[in-house]
Amino acid sequence: MKDNSSVDPFTAVVVLSGGMDSTTLMAHYAALRYQLIAVTVDYGQRHSKEIESARAVASFYDAQHHVVELSGLGSLLTGSALTNDSVQVPDGHYAEQSMRATVVPNRNAILANVAVSVAVTHRAGTLALGMHAGDHFIYPDCRPAFLQALGDLVAVANEGFPTPKVEAPFITWSKSDIAAHGVLLEAPLADSWSCYKGGERHCGTCGTCYERREAFREAGLTDPTDYLDATTEFAAP
Numbered sequence: 479m480k481d482n483s484s485v486d487p488f489t490a491v492v493v494l495s496g497g498m499d500s501t502t503l504m505a506h507y508a509a510l511r512y513q514l515i516a517v518t519v520d521y522g523q524r525h526s527k528e529i530e531s532a533r534a535v536a537s538f539y540d541a542q543h544h545v546v547e548l549s550g551l552g553s554l555l556t557g558s559a560l561t562n563d564s565v566q567v568p569d570g571h572y573a574e575q576s577m578r579a580t581v582v583p584n585r586n587a588i589l590a591n592v593a594v595s596v597a598v599t600h601r602a603g604t605l606a607l608g609m610h611a612g613d614h615f616i617y618p619d620c621r622p623a624f625l626q627a628l629g630d631l632v633a634v635a636n637e638g639f640p641t642p643k644v645e646a647p648f649i650t651w652s653k654s655d656i657a658a659h660g661v662l663l664e665a666p667l668a669d670s671w672s673c674y675k676g677g678e679r680h681c682g683t684c685g686t687c688y689e690r691r692e693a694f695r696e697a698g699l700t701d702p703t704d705y706l707d708a709t710t711e712f713a714a715p
């Protein structure tokens with residue numbers, strides 16, 4: 479039986495979306511020899527590709543994997559291109575104002591807090607989130623202030639229980655830093671999924687596909703992704 483008075487310092491609960499950042503995050507903690515518990519939230523994304531990718535990545539690392547069904551939430555969150563079929567996923571540079579259409583209100587706070595519960599239950603010493611510096615200017619719940627507030631919330635909301643440290647090791651990194659780190663650690667990046675459009679292949683032109691293409695290019699690495707359009711370029715705003 480586990481000692482209930484303390485956490486296991488080498489168990490990490492990783493919020494795994496199935497994208498490049500969280501796939502590299504799995505590789506990061508696997509390289510540090512952590513026991514991995516992956517948590518994926520199905521919040522009613524327009525497509526299931528990223529959930530399939532999360533399953534493939536969790537299985538690659540032989541991690542315990544929990545897919546939490548919250549798809550009812552998606553129908554409440556109308557107005558975001560990620561959950562509502564009638565809102566078009568914009569093409570272009572990810573820093574464009576138009577990418578605000580991809581904001582799901584409070585998404586990371588919801589995902590993180592589901593993972594907090596799993597971490598507390600499993601006495602995990604670490605709760606790991608994959609946000610990076612490139613997310614900051616669009617998504618408020620990817621900024622350092624959010625991370626700080628979440629750490630405070632975890633302590634207050636679970637007072638009396640052993641609580642995990644909240645970590646986001648890539649929070650000051652660029653997307654190309656993450657690509658380079660993932661390649662170095664031999665993360666299964668080809669299995670990860672970024673596209674917001676949800677076709678059979680990555681479209682190459684939506685904000686997240688473009689960001690992915692740019693990350694590999696800036697890192698000087700071969701991009702393992704199969705894109706429908708790998709040539710259209712967008713200028714930064």
Ligand SMILES: [Zn+2]
Nearest residue numbers: 673681684687
């Ligand atoms: Zn795309």
